[in-house]
Amino acid sequence: MKKNEAANSLPEPTKAELEILQVLWEFGPSTVRFVNDKLNENREVNYTSTLKQMQILTEKGILKRDESQMKHIYIPVEAEEKTKDQLLDRFVNTLYKGSASKLMMQLLGNEKTSKAEIEEIKRLLDGM
Numbered sequence: 001m002k003k004n005e006a007a008n009s010l011p012e013p014t015k016a017e018l019e020i021l022q023v024l025w026e027f028g029p030s031t032v033r034f035v036n037d038k039l040n041e042n043r044e045v046n047y048t049s050t051l052k053q054m055q056i057l058t059e060k061g062i063l064k065r066d067e068s069q070m071k072h073i074y075i076p077v078e079a080e081e082k083t084k085d086q087l088l089d090r091f092v093n094t095l096y097k098g099s100a101s102k103l104m105m106q107l108l109g110n111e112k113t114s115k116a117e118i119e120e121i122k123r124l125l126d127g128m
Contacts (some may be wrong), residue, residue, distance in 0.1 A: 008014070010078060012090065016053055023071045025080040029066070029073045 003112040013021060017085050023038045024030055036050040066073040076083070096102040107113060108121070 010062050010083070013057070013060075013062055013083075017025070017057055017062070020057065021076055021080075021083065024063070024074065024076050029075040030058065031073060033071075035074070035075055036107045041124065 019039060020035055024033045027034070032047070032054055033050045035054065036045060039045040039050060054063060058065050058074070062077055063074045064077055066075060078086075079088045087124070092098060092100060092103055098108075108118065
């Protein structure tokens with residue numbers, strides 16, 4: 001990532017904030033209640049905690065809030081792909097000194113990588 005891109009990018013969300021973003025990316029603009037209900041499918045989360053985190057995400061500029069209706073609707077400011085690209089760039093730059101090949105070598109050496117996944121990666125690389 002270029003330095004000027006890093007300066008223009010949004011703040012890095014926490015793990016809990018990313019869980020909220022995942023719900024919004026999957027289901028689209030939503031109320032706090034809807035997001036909280038979806039989060040509770042995986043683990044217990046208090047409504048007030050979800051509300052506070054979504055308010056913080058709004059203050060950070062990661063979400064925007066539509067207050068035109070009785071129930072406020074929260075919307076991600078950036079598309080899922082753009083946010084993930086920014087986070088991946090930060091991750092690779094921080095842990096692998098910007099080397100995508102070092103990251104790939106670590107991933108491919110991971111015991112969790114199946115033969116099918118390796119074959120899919122090979123096909124992807126061959127197509128580049």
